[in-house]
Amino acid sequence: MSHILVIIPLLWQMVLSITLIFCWRRPEWHHKISIFGSIIAVLLAASLMGQVLIQGYVTMNAGNWPAPFGISMVADTFSATLILLTSLAGLCVSIFSIRSILDNRISFGYFPVLHFLLMGLCGAFVAGDIFNLYVWFEIMIISSFVLLSLGGQKQQLEGAVKYFTLNMLASIIFLTAIAILYGLTGTLNMADLAGKMAAVENKTMVRITATIFLVGFGIKSAIFPLYFWLPASYHTPPAPVSAIFGGLLTKVAVYAMVRVFTLVFPPDPYFDNLLISLGIITIVSGGLGAVIQGNIQRMFAYLIICHIGFMVLGLGVGSKVALTGLAFYMIHDIIVKTNLFLVGGLIYQMKGHWEKKRVGGLFADYPWLSLLMIIPLFSLIGIPPLSGFWPKISLIRAGIDIRQYWAVGAILLGSFLTLYVIAKLWADAFWHSGGDGIPRQGFLYFAQMRLSDKVSMVVPIAILAMISLYIGFGAEHIQWLATRIAKELSEPENYIKAVLKPVMVKGGTP
Amino acid sequence: MEVLLAIMVGILYASGIFLMLRRSMVKLIIGLILLGNGANLLIFLVGGVVKGKPPIIPGDLKTIADAYADPVPQALILTAIVISFGLQAFAIVLLKRAWAVVQTDDLDDMNTTDQNT
Numbered sequence: 001m002s003h004i005l006v007i008i009p010l011l012w013q014m015v016l017s018i019t020l021i022f023c024w025r026r027p028e029w030h031h032k033i034s035i036f037g038s039i040i041a042v043l044l045a046a047s048l049m050g051q052v053l054i055q056g057y058v059t060m061n062a063g064n065w066p067a068p069f070g071i072s073m074v075a076d077t078f079s080a081t082l083i084l085l086t087s088l089a090g091l092c093v094s095i096f097s098i099r100s101i102l103d104n105r106i107s108f109g110y111f112p113v114l115h116f117l118l119m120g121l122c123g124a125f126v127a128g129d130i131f132n133l134y135v136w137f138e139i140m141i142i143s144s145f146v147l148l149s150l151g152g153q154k155q156q157l158e159g160a161v162k163y164f165t166l167n168m169l170a171s172i173i174f175l176t177a178i179a180i181l182y183g184l185t186g187t188l189n190m191a192d193l194a195g196k197m198a199a200v201e202n203k204t205m206v207r208i209t210a211t212i213f214l215v216g217f218g219i220k221s222a223i224f225p226l227y228f229w230l231p232a233s234y235h236t237p238p239a240p241v242s243a244i245f246g247g248l249l250t251k252v253a254v255y256a257m258v259r260v261f262t263l264v265f266p267p268d269p270y271f272d273n274l275l276i277s278l279g280i281i282t283i284v285s286g287g288l289g290a291v292i293q294g295n296i297q298r299m300f301a302y303l304i305i306c307h308i309g310f311m312v313l314g315l316g317v318g319s320k321v322a323l324t325g326l327a328f329y330m331i332h333d334i335i336v337k338t339n340l341f342l343v344g345g346l347i348y349q350m351k352g353h354w355e356k357k358r359v360g361g362l363f364a365d366y367p368w369l370s371l372l373m374i375i376p377l378f379s380l381i382g383i384p385p386l387s388g389f390w391p392k393i394s395l396i397r398a399g400i401d402i403r404q405y406w407a408v409g410a411i412l413l414g415s416f417l418t419l420y421v422i423a424k425l426w427a428d429a430f431w432h433s434g435g436d437g438i439p440r441q442g443f444l445y446f447a448q449m450r451l452s453d454k455v456s457m458v459v460p461i462a463i464l465a466m467i468s469l470y471i472g473f474g475a476e477h478i479q480w481l482a483t484r485i486a487k488e489l490s491e492p493e494n495y496i497k498a499v500l501k502p503v504m505v506k507g508g509t510p
Numbered sequence: 511m512e513v514l515l516a517i518m519v520g521i522l523y524a525s526g527i528f529l530m531l532r533r534s535m536v537k538l539i540i541g542l543i544l545l546g547n548g549a550n551l552l553i554f555l556v557g558g559v560v561k562g563k564p565p566i567i568p569g570d571l572k573t574i575a576d577a578y579a580d581p582v583p584q585a586l587i588l589t590a591i592v593i594s595f596g597l598q599a600f601a602i603v604l605l606k607r608a609w610a611v612v613q614t615d616d617l618d619d620m621n622t623t624d625q626n627t
Binding site: 131135138141142145146149152153154155157158159160161162164165168169171172175176178179180182183186188231232233235236 | 535538605
């Protein structure tokens, strides 16, 4: 059954970008169009989500070609949830961008590129064809290159060179893996691949292909030996760009990894153990990296790596409980990481520095805003009623179930390191009365801004903080959603049936 | 022919990786281009190299009986070439800007963003 609703969110982002390009000479309109469009995008994503919750799998075949031959777009609960979160993060980032993106960046097309990036993300989440997934990844990375290098400061360009090289390499590796996969099976449709992959005689080739996929997605999602580009580049662009990167770009690679390893490749204990080990090392190295950082955004960048480890570990354990934890963690992480970088941007605007030691005294100057900022920070750690706590229960339980005590230890250590890092940030930047006290010339401090500009920086943080609070206090709903996602991921038969339905009717044999 | 192409792909990947590991920016971009071309050739190769057999079903038949040239890899390569062309164009401009701003083409000197201040 063909359902156009699957591609509506991504089409809408494309329409927005093109509209913005037509308003090229009117940069003062850009943020208005962007915010209005992002609100509509959230509604469209919510309607897709509603449809998925009612109907189950929503599929669409491009040009009405039946499934293994044409390109299928599939939205299951996981995809729909992530699209909704992407739209929410996009809305908050575009509100935050009003003030914190300088006018020269906006007039060189910041907003159109932002919406192309969101389009790539929405597309990657619904791609049912692995080559199509590659194309969405390319749209995403080329937009992210532009966002990263827009402005052309020395630091940015240096970061962009590293980011660009490693991401392009990852794309080529991904493409190589697709080529070998096609050579093995003769199909690119993920649902079709699932059946054909299990039938491939040459198990060594299957493993090699899976390894190449793991390396390709591993670079993009920043898992242990492949993450060094991330802390070298994520702190260089303005805060909203870092926020959208930190919240979504690594997560989409984890999503692709989850898809490929739960659907395409048959379960293999070798990869489960590999993923668990990589997850453990990623958590520990990311956490330890964050401890020594002085720059706030760089510290958050290391925390991204640390928390990617939780998800990779959940994928490695692979039981239904672990996948529930993974899905819940990803929902929590997208919101909280986006917010974290926005908080970093707000701190910069208040004090004029990125260095933790030179900030100081935030709590004395802005007591209420500090209380707002504490919500994402504490959610990140997972102080019990807040959102980071609940997925860890599932992950730890899953680890104990299969007696992977190292994994359980790593999760606890990762949480502890996060607690230490955030506590240190809180002590240095909020409580400590430090700061050099010398005002920067020509820098517009938060205190001197107009009220409307202040509101534009605080409102997105407040929206995301409210969502975090909902995830924490309404954990029952999110847990229900995550359980449904895990059920769908661990029973790929239904996914395959939903995608290949028309052929099944003709062929007769499931 | 297939063996020859396979060796070619190997050479392209190897030289691409080798060039990427050098310190010069120009070699980095040439390395990336070679790697991209290697990947495109690989896709072409896995489709099977068949000469003079278009994937067209004759009027009096229902399916193709013979071996035929698989059109899918060619469509994939076309897409991949266009994408890599765009990326490479961007890369060259980015590296030129980076060279103009940082005043060096030695990648080992581009380490200010890695340092902990």
